[in-house]
Amino acid sequence: MDLRLQLVAIAVSGALFLFVFELVRRRRLMERYALLWLFSTGVLLALAVWTNALEGISGAVGVAYAPSALFAVAFGFMLVLLLHFSLVISRLTDQSKVLAQHVGQLREKVDELTAEASERDGAPREDDRQPLARAGGERS
Amino acid sequence: MHRLLAIVPAYNEAAAIAATIDDIRRKAPGWDVLVVDDGSTDNTAGRATTTGARVIRHPFNLGIGGAVQSGYLFALENGYDYAVQVDGDGQHDAGYLPEMLGRLQSSQDLNMVTGSRFLAEDREGYRSSAPRRLGIRAFSWILSRITGRAITDPTSGLRMTDRHGIELFARDYPHDYPEVEAVLLLHAHKLRAEEIPVRMRPRTTGRSSITSSVSVIYMTKVLLAVFVGLFRTRPNVDPGDNAAVSAEASL
Numbered sequence: 001m002d003l004r005l006q007l008v009a010i011a012v013s014g015a016l017f018l019f020v021f022e023l024v025r026r027r028r029l030m031e032r033y034a035l036l037w038l039f040s041t042g043v044l045l046a047l048a049v050w051t052n053a054l055e056g057i058s059g060a061v062g063v064a065y066a067p068s069a070l071f072a073v074a075f076g077f078m079l080v081l082l083l084h085f086s087l088v089i090s091r092l093t094d095q096s097k098v099l100a101q102h103v104g105q106l107r108e109k110v111d112e113l114t115a116e117a118s119e120r121d122g123a124p125r126e127d128d129r130q131p132l133a134r135a136g137g138e139r140s
Numbered sequence: 141m142h143r144l145l146a147i148v149p150a151y152n153e154a155a156a157i158a159a160t161i162d163d164i165r166r167k168a169p170g171w172d173v174l175v176v177d178d179g180s181t182d183n184t185a186g187r188a189t190t191t192g193a194r195v196i197r198h199p200f201n202l203g204i205g206g207a208v209q210s211g212y213l214f215a216l217e218n219g220y221d222y223a224v225q226v227d228g229d230g231q232h233d234a235g236y237l238p239e240m241l242g243r244l245q246s247s248q249d250l251n252m253v254t255g256s257r258f259l260a261e262d263r264e265g266y267r268s269s270a271p272r273r274l275g276i277r278a279f280s281w282i283l284s285r286i287t288g289r290a291i292t293d294p295t296s297g298l299r300m301t302d303r304h305g306i307e308l309f310a311r312d313y314p315h316d317y318p319e320v321e322a323v324l325l326l327h328a329h330k331l332r333a334e335e336i337p338v339r340m341r342p343r344t345t346g347r348s349s350i351t352s353s354v355s356v357i358y359m360t361k362v363l364l365a366v367f368v369g370l371f372r373t374r375p376n377v378d379p380g381d382n383a384a385v386s387a388e389a390s391l
Contacts, residue, residue, distance in 0.1 A: 024368045031365045032316065035357070038364070095200055102199040 005067055009048035017041040036084055040077035047073060142221040144241070146171040147211030148193075149204055149297075150228025154182040156343075160230045161191045168237035174214055175228065178207035184228070204297075205318035209309060216310040224300035229343045231266065232298045236338050240300045243336060251331035252301045255338035256293035265339025275359055279320050282366060287327045292335060294320045304331055314365065317358045321365050328369070 020037045023029035029037075047054045047070055058069035146164050150157050161173050175188040179201035188195045196210050208225055215223040222241060226232045232255070240253045257267050258280075268276065276295050283291045297319060301309065308329055314321035326333050 021368070024364070025371050027372075030315065031361050031368070035361060035364065098199045 013044040144171045145215045145220040145223045146173050148175045148228045149207035151178045152180045152182045153228040154184045156230040164234040167234040176207045176210045205315045209313035212309040215306045227297050231340045251304050252333035254335045255298035256335040258292040259337035266342040
């Protein structure tokens with residue numbers, strides 16, 4: 001592999017690895033989501049440094065130009081990462097649905113209890129159920 | 141009179157939860173019991189409620205870290221002075237609570253007491269399976285190196301903290317497989333922890349939250365967390381700091 005190309009590959013994957021590590025250190029990225037990133041950038045970095053392995057891989061799968069193999073490996077990791085995100089998003093979507101439903105149930109219960117309490121106080125008040133405040137809006 | 145809270149995280153422990161609560165009531169009568177039902181699909185919450193314990197129900201499973209932190213949040217909000225974690229599966233013997241509390245109260249600068257399975261000299265009681273013991277051994281070696289104290293059972297879930305520990309854990313508690321990281325968290329905040337020898341029972345019902353297939357991933361994750369933690373200058377959140385998880389200042 002061309003030395004210039006190798007240096008660029010090392011610099012890019014190395015920088016990405018350090019950036020991900022720094023994000024974890026600053027607690028902006030959770031460890032459980034960092035593992036896959038660190039693993040893929042680590043492998044890419046290793047292949048960029050150790051060109052024999054890269055040439056071995058490209059030879060084995062019949063890629064004539066070794067840097068293309070590096071590209072293919074990177075592409076493979078991208079696909080896995082994207083799929084991983086889809087899985088995470090699916091889980092989060094489901095969880096936020098469940099959360100909203102539970103908040104709804106609790107709200108109904110609170111309204112019910114408030115109504116009961118005001119009935120018991122004898123002061124027939126108007127229904128003080130209010131529409132949910134919109135995000136960013138003010139409650140009247 | 142100090143206010144004492146026993147936090148019992150439980151996930152699908154309907155068969156064991158009542159006995160666990162009963163055990164605490166009998167052997168440590170001064171403790172209020174709070175069950176954190178972490179999204180169980182069985183009748184764990186129902187069984188716990190009928191015993192008269194307070195129950196927090198999570199709408200879905202957050203994992204042991206989220207469940208325990210819910211308990212600490214409750215302890216903080218309700219002004220408890222001491223909190224202890226007791227697993228809902230009945231592995232922990234509540235008979236140790238008085239001894240742990242005595243230890244915490246008798247020494248001024250002690251903030252957490254952990255029950256260790258590996259301190260006892262007789263080697264009796266439940267000491268986990270062989271492959272897990274290997275993992276525990278590894279973590280115990282690493283943590284002892286980092287903290288400069290002997291930590292023999294870093295994964296023990298039987299731990300009691302004072303108000304400082306409650307405040308810290310309510311604000312910031314690790315996610316999955318949190319016991320190991322919690323030890324480091326305490327250390328980073330210069331809070332002191334100690335271990336006492338305990339015997340644990342093997343679980344009789346239910347399943348462990350850590351199956352062998354995910355435990356390798358967990359171990360890697362915790363190792364990463366421990367390793368990254370070494371590079372944090374201000375590792376954790378103190379009062380007045382920015383929140384641990386904040387929408388501000390994100391990319």
